Amino acid sequence: MFGQSGSSRSRVALAGALGVGLVLSLAACGGDKKDDSSGSTDAASAGIDCAQFSQFGDLKGKTVSVYTGIVTPEDTPHKKSYEAFEKCTGVTVKYEGDKSFETQILVRAKAGNPPDIAYVPQPGLLKQLVDTGKAVEAPKEVSDNTDKWFGKDWKSYGTVNGKFYAAPLGANVKSLVWYSPKEFKDKGYTIPTTLDELKQLSDKIAATGSKPWCAGIGSGDATGWPVTDWVEDFMLRVNGVDAYDKWVSHEIPFNGPESTAAWNAVGDYLKNDKFVNGGIGDVKSIAATSFQDGGLNILEGTCSLHRQASFYAANFPKATKIAEDGDIYAFYLPGKDASSKPVLGGGEFVVAFADRPEVKAFQYYLSTEIWANQKAKASSGWVSANKGLNIENLTNPIDVLSAKILQDPNAQFRFDGSDMMPAAVGSNAFWKQATAWITGQDTATTVNNIEAAWPKK
Amino acid sequence: MTATPVATTPELKAPAPSASAIAKKRLSSPWASLVAIVVAVLWTLPTFGLLLSSFRPEMDIKRTGWWTFFSDPQVTLDNYRAVFDEETGVNLADFFVNSLTICIPAVLIPIALAALGAYAFAWINFRGKNILFLAIFALQIVPLQVTLIPLLTIFVKIDISGTFWPLWLAHSTFALPLAIYLLHNFMKEIPAGLIEAARIDGAGHVSIFFRVMLPLLIPALAAFGIFQFLWVWNDLLVALVFAGGGDEVAPITLQLANITGTRGTAWHLLASGTFVSIIVPVTVFLLLQRYFVRGLLAGSVKG
Numbered sequence: 163m164f165g166q167s168g169s170s171r172s173r174v175a176l177a178g179a180l181g182v183g184l185v186l187s188l189a190a191c192g193g194d195k196k197d198d199s200s201g202s203t204d205a206a207s208a209g210i211d212c213a214q215f216s217q218f219g220d221l222k223g224k225t226v227s228v229y230t231g232i233v234t235p236e237d238t239p240h241k242k243s244y245e246a247f248e249k250c251t252g253v254t255v256k257y258e259g260d261k262s263f264e265t266q267i268l269v270r271a272k273a274g275n276p277p278d279i280a281y282v283p284q285p286g287l288l289k290q291l292v293d294t295g296k297a298v299e300a301p302k303e304v305s306d307n308t309d310k311w312f313g314k315d316w317k318s319y320g321t322v323n324g325k326f327y328a329a330p331l332g333a334n335v336k337s338l339v340w341y342s343p344k345e346f347k348d349k350g351y352t353i354p355t356t357l358d359e360l361k362q363l364s365d366k367i368a369a370t371g372s373k374p375w376c377a378g379i380g381s382g383d384a385t386g387w388p389v390t391d392w393v394e395d396f397m398l399r400v401n402g403v404d405a406y407d408k409w410v411s412h413e414i415p416f417n418g419p420e421s422t423a424a425w426n427a428v429g430d431y432l433k434n435d436k437f438v439n440g441g442i443g444d445v446k447s448i449a450a451t452s453f454q455d456g457g458l459n460i461l462e463g464t465c466s467l468h469r470q471a472s473f474y475a476a477n478f479p480k481a482t483k484i485a486e487d488g489d490i491y492a493f494y495l496p497g498k499d500a501s502s503k504p505v506l507g508g509g510e511f512v513v514a515f516a517d518r519p520e521v522k523a524f525q526y527y528l529s530t531e532i533w534a535n536q537k538a539k540a541s542s543g544w545v546s547a548n549k550g551l552n553i554e555n556l557t558n559p560i561d562v563l564s565a566k567i568l569q570d571p572n573a574q575f576r577f578d579g580s581d582m583m584p585a586a587v588g589s590n591a592f593w594k595q596a597t598a599w600i601t602g603q604d605t606a607t608t609v610n611n612i613e614a615a616w617p618k619k
Numbered sequence: 620m621t622a623t624p625v626a627t628t629p630e631l632k633a634p635a636p637s638a639s640a641i642a643k644k645r646l647s648s649p650w651a652s653l654v655a656i657v658v659a660v661l662w663t664l665p666t667f668g669l670l671l672s673s674f675r676p677e678m679d680i681k682r683t684g685w686w687t688f689f690s691d692p693q694v695t696l697d698n699y700r701a702v703f704d705e706e707t708g709v710n711l712a713d714f715f716v717n718s719l720t721i722c723i724p725a726v727l728i729p730i731a732l733a734a735l736g737a738y739a740f741a742w743i744n745f746r747g748k749n750i751l752f753l754a755i756f757a758l759q760i761v762p763l764q765v766t767l768i769p770l771l772t773i774f775v776k777i778d779i780s781g782t783f784w785p786l787w788l789a790h791s792t793f794a795l796p797l798a799i800y801l802l803h804n805f806m807k808e809i810p811a812g813l814i815e816a817a818r819i820d821g822a823g824h825v826s827i828f829f830r831v832m833l834p835l836l837i838p839a840l841a842a843f844g845i846f847q848f849l850w851v852w853n854d855l856l857v858a859l860v861f862a863g864g865g866d867e868v869a870p871i872t873l874q875l876a877n878i879t880g881t882r883g884t885a886w887h888l889l890a891s892g893t894f895v896s897i898i899v900p901v902t903v904f905l906l907l908q909r910y911f912v913r914g915l916l917a918g919s920v921k922g
Binding site: 231232233234235236258259260261262266269270272273274275381452454455458473476477479 | 877
């Protein structure tokens with residue numbers, strides 16, 4: 163059957179495949195041309211003070227390689243924000259984004275092939291990289307900048323064994339609840355300012371017969387992580403930031419009363435059949451829904467509230483108006499009372515594997531408020547904890563909200579706990595047990611299993 | 620011989636049908652055809668769904684399954700435009716070219732080396748031949764994952780990381796054991812008389828290889844070539860580890876893995892991206908498919 167050469171059918175199929183290939187390559191050529199016309203950007207034309215880089219000497223013609231997990235489309239504003247630096251110094255910044263960053267950076271560090279600079283999204287990973295012996299300490303200029311522009315908590319996340327390695331880069335706020343401003347206006351709901359009010363609002367919506375909350379925790383290998391954010395957020399609120407710090411560093415056990423109380427507080431929402439899963443199904447459907455799709459039903463009116471980080475904005479279709487008076491917006495997940503403002507979040511840190519002057523200069527640039535503002539102008543869906551970031555430079559209302567939350571003097575920022583716990587817990591047992599918990603496992607078994615997974619010293 | 624008359628003729632029964640004839644008869648029964656059709660449909664259905672998805676609007680892809688296309692057909696080329704759009708940061712065209720640049724040498728190098736090696740193992744006698752062949756055969760069972768970090772360390776030491784060389788060399792290395800084994804078996808089957816005749820005519824190893832072997836080897840080379848091409852084209856792991864150094868050397872599979880965005884928000888682009896990447900393997904397969912089964916059978920089954 164296969165031996166019959168060149169049967170007419172396979173010729174037709176072949177011609178079809180070749181034809182499509184030809185069309186695609188033509189389309190590719192068209193795409194290339196378009197690139198030339200958009201050469202200049204606003205970031206490059208906005209002048210910055212070039213004199214500050216003279217302390218690093220003549221850098222013309224040098225190259226700095228950057229390796230990150232930030233890929234398209236978020237990589238474009240990153241590249242744009244480097245243009246001012248490249249113009250000033252003559253350095254070329256070679257950007258490489260890779261979604262497998264978190265495993266590949268370790269492979270490359272161990273094999274002796276690390277990039278000059280990596281953006282590390284987790285303090286735990288930073289520690290592993292420092293342990294390979296390939297990471298180099300941040301230069302004094304960067305350390306000074308970090309003292310000047312960032313809070314002490316942020317600097318401590320970039321410090322390993324008492325030595326400061328990595329200055330913070332971007333940040334995201336996870337303590338957000340997405341809602342539809344239009345629905346709230348039409349139905350007369352108000353934004354809650356305490357946990358009790360949040361519960362009352364949920365009851366009120368549930369009384370109308372629709373389920374107030376929607377959630378999705380499916381995320382491939384990482385399925386379950388959105389629950390860990392819920393638990394961390396409630397750990398901060400129910401037990402306070404000090405208990406949270408102890409919980410993350412395992413000074414108090416994972417199956418202790420504080421932790422159990424936080425899980426139960428989350429369970430009042432996520433394991434409550436009256437509250438979830440708006441527009442999708444019952445409690446168990448949370449595990450089967452991907453996190454990207456978890457909150458989209460707000461647009462259809464079948465769900466009113468969705469707790470997810472600031473970066474969730476990108477999941478809504480482009481035509482959605484995300485603003486305080488638009489289709490979708492978010493409010494701060496309230497604290498226990500109106501005066502306490504714990505903020506759960508994440509961020510990236512800049513760690514260097516080389517100490518050449520051009521690498522130092524680039525590290526220095528990234529730690530300045532100048533870069534933060536350049537980046538803010540170029541991007542949407544991005545904020546930094548840099549205190550020099552001018553909120554007016556942010557274009558996206560959600561970014562403005564996030565920046566306001568981060569810069570609030572009363573805010574107590576805490577890094578995502580699962581990113582700081584040992585990998586056996588933070589990116590394994592915590593996720594898996596949380597998923598089992600959603601699909602029916604009781605709280606006591608869940609916290610006991612996670613406690614058992616904690617590596618013994 | 621006794622005087623027994625030759626009257627008993629149990630051997631005169633119709634000759635037992637050969638195994639291949641039985642197989643042919645069984646495989647061409649209507650039931651077998653039905654099973655084949657069902658299997659074919661089951662295997663094609665997901666790909667077909669992917670093809671439909673690649674033409675559906677973003678919100679439809681994200682909210683409903685592809686089968687809703689039949690009740691509510693909505694078609695757009697936006698997804699294909701998006702994967703060739705510099706503005707959104709994805710331009711598969713550059714990576715498409717990279718993939719070709721990686722694939723072609725990564726197919727030709729092992730084929731050339733393996734054909735020479737297989738000839739030596741099949742028709743040249745030298746000391747330790749069997750041990751060496753056994754070693755190469757055994758190398759097939761070494762999982763390539765264990766070689767990743769040591770190989771990368773070597774590539775960094777000789778300062779070729781960030782170029783195409785690590786990929787070419789790595790893919791060639793991983794392919795050689797199977798290639799040599801496959802081609803060796805194929806060459807062994809060529810009648811010894813043919814080689815001897817050539818030798819009597821005064822041909823040395825070089826002219827035997829080029830004049831006698833190579834023309835006969837073409838189906839096997841093509842079969843292995845397709846195999847290797849598909850493997851290299853679809854490879855993600857090796858590229859992830861060795862293509863470090865930016866967009867200049869990254870193949871299309873790396874970009875496909877990244878196309879969904881940092882947090883997977885653009886997963887609707889996967890379908891169209893996949894179909895762009897699929898074009899080349901499908902073309903290669905259709906061009907060379909008649910060698911595929913023939914070459915595989917010839918190389919692997921004795922007798």
